[in-house]
Amino acid sequence: MAKMRVTLDLEIPSDVHEIERVVELVQKECRQLKIEPEKCSLNVPVALTEALSNAILRGNGDDASKHVRVRASVNKAGDMLVVDVTDEGPGFDLPSSTRNCTTAENVLREDGRGLYLMQCLVHRVEQFADGGNTVRLTVQRG
Amino acid sequence: MSFTIRKQGEIVVVDVEGQLIVGNRQELKQKVLDELEKGEKRFLIDFTQTGYIDSSGLGVLVSLSKKIREQGGELRLANLNDDLKTLFELTKLDTLFQISDSRERALESF
Numbered sequence: 001m002a003k004m005r006v007t008l009d010l011e012i013p014s015d016v017h018e019i020e021r022v023v024e025l026v027q028k029e030c031r032q033l034k035i036e037p038e039k040c041s042l043n044v045p046v047a048l049t050e051a052l053s054n055a056i057l058r059g060n061g062d063d064a065s066k067h068v069r070v071r072a073s074v075n076k077a078g079d080m081l082v083v084d085v086t087d088e089g090p091g092f093d094l095p096s097s098t099r100n101c102t103t104a105e106n107v108l109r110e111d112g113r114g115l116y117l118m119q120c121l122v123h124r125v126e127q128f129a130d131g132g133n134t135v136r137l138t139v140q141r142g
Numbered sequence: 143m144s145f146t147i148r149k150q151g152e153i154v155v156v157d158v159e160g161q162l163i164v165g166n167r168q169e170l171k172q173k174v175l176d177e178l179e180k181g182e183k184r185f186l187i188d189f190t191q192t193g194y195i196d197s198s199g200l201g202v203l204v205s206l207s208k209k210i211r212e213q214g215g216e217l218r219l220a221n222l223n224d225d226l227k228t229l230f231e232l233t234k235l236d237t238l239f240q241i242s243d244s245r246e247r248a249l250e251s252f
Contacts, residue, residue, distance in 0.1 A: 020163070020165065042229065046196055053163075057164070111197075111201055114196070114198075
């Protein structure tokens with residue numbers, strides 16, 4: 001990855017009630033980068049909420065003693081925001097865990113939309129192990 | 143974020159203020175189920191004051207819709223902004239729910 005400037009680096013307790021606060025901070029970064037309004041109001045908050053809730057509930061098994069690290073960085077041109085969400089879990093395989101929630105058999109299900117939505121809403125979603133399980137969301141202007 | 147429930151005629155109207163996400167979806171579910179248990183059948187959720195909804199919030203709407211239908215009732219939605227419409231279209235949930243552009247039209251549609 002090209003050289004990036006870190007604009008946000010925080011560790012939160014594994015608690016779903018922390019999600020809104022983190023999302024607001026990242027939305028602020030988006031607005032400062034002049035990323036399109038709909039990406040700031042929908043794509044980024046929903047994709048990040050999914051990544052955080054997966055990290056808290058699945059990665060960390062809803063264990064309040066564990067933590068989630070959130071790191072946001074911006075490229076030199078200032079038109080790309082990368083958000084890394086890292087939990088303490090063993091990780092998962094993104095392609096095989098993603099289900100198409102729009103098929104006739106899946107649309108009536110209560111679950112299974114998170115990873116699908118994440119991938120619909122941001123430019124790129126990656127998953128890798130980096131001293132923990134990290135999901136990386138890349139958002140681009142334009 | 144908060145949920146306000148009031149009756150308008152025979153219809154239970156729920157206003158969702160703020161986000162409908164993993165941290166509060168259970169509260170909405172319980173409030174609606176409490177009304178269903180009291181015998182209410184017609185429900186309208188109004189999203190005029192809603193920011194965004196995540197997958198667990200969408201899941202709760204699907205779950206409530208099923209439970210209400212099982213009791214012979216109906217759950218309808220109103221006032222999705224453009225962002226929320228996009229979300230429903232992406233997940234094809236716009237095919238599952240009757241969605242109105244205003245509360246008045248939604249109330250008349252029951």
